[in-house]
Amino acid sequence: MTEKSPIIIDLRFDRDSVLRALPEAFPGRPVIDMGDPENRSRDLSQAAYAVVWKPDPDLFRRASGLKAIFSGGAGVDHILSNYQLPDLPIVRFVDRSLTDRMSEWVVWQCLYHLRNGSIYTEQQRSRIWREIAEQPEARDVTVGIMGLGVLGADAAAKLKVMGFQVIGWSRSKKHIAGVETFDASGLEAFLAQTDILVGLLPLTEDTRGIYDRALFSKLSRTGVLGGPIFLNAGRGGSQKEEELAACLADGTLKAASLDVFVKEPLDRNSPLWAMPNVLMTPHAAASSDVRALFRHVEEQIGRLERGEPLQFVVDRTSGY
Known part of the structure; x- marks a missing residue:
């Protein structure tokens, strides 16, 4: 029986989570775990596949025999923007667990702001017992999602279950049952209706810095929440x-929930840390389940080796 082609694992994830997942992954296939110091100077030229998240800068030069590159997350900008890449397919991580986790975070944040989470948290700390008399319902609030890929479409469906009015925006027109959608030409109309803006866009040259004062100033200012909120x-x-x-x-924005930042970890001097109207999480909204990631990679390698097309291949022109 011919030995399967080696696979490189170079993931800047929690090390223990990688070590727990590796023993059951890729049966019969040699694995080169770059988190093991003994492998850092190893010959990588025979490896056919690489699973990466912010890998070693020299990896793609050393691994000259690769047939495909697998991102450790849904995003691929960490690869596209930082490396000289060979002309190979790059595959995004798309999985039920990752999608569910992202939707859970979005629904949590929308409910947190709807139900006055920050006010009640502060009242608890100050030992104040006071009900807020005015309590709008989810049906009174319009959530606008920017980015209608797998994650955005799933978040839209789950927000609708909770009763929110949901609209969506993407550069090209998308069709989602029960959701009014807008394309690039309809951005201002989309923003004008939005009480809670949800950012789920990939990072491309077109989307870099898109969330700025000019955009925030176009959000709805007449909604029941008392001002626009950004997630x-x-x-x-x-x-x-x-x-x-x-x-x-x-006051251009009433509040924000932020899981991602330009530089991570966020600089300790950033004013965002101390703002009472900001809830922050450390890029944890949809942390990749490493076992699910490895199952996804195994499935895609199987397709490639059977002569079937890979799924979730990145269009390098669009950046996603």
């Missing part, structure tokens, strides 16, 4: 953080 779990590079912080300080 971003897409990519940190899509937001201009100085303008975001200024808008949160002067």
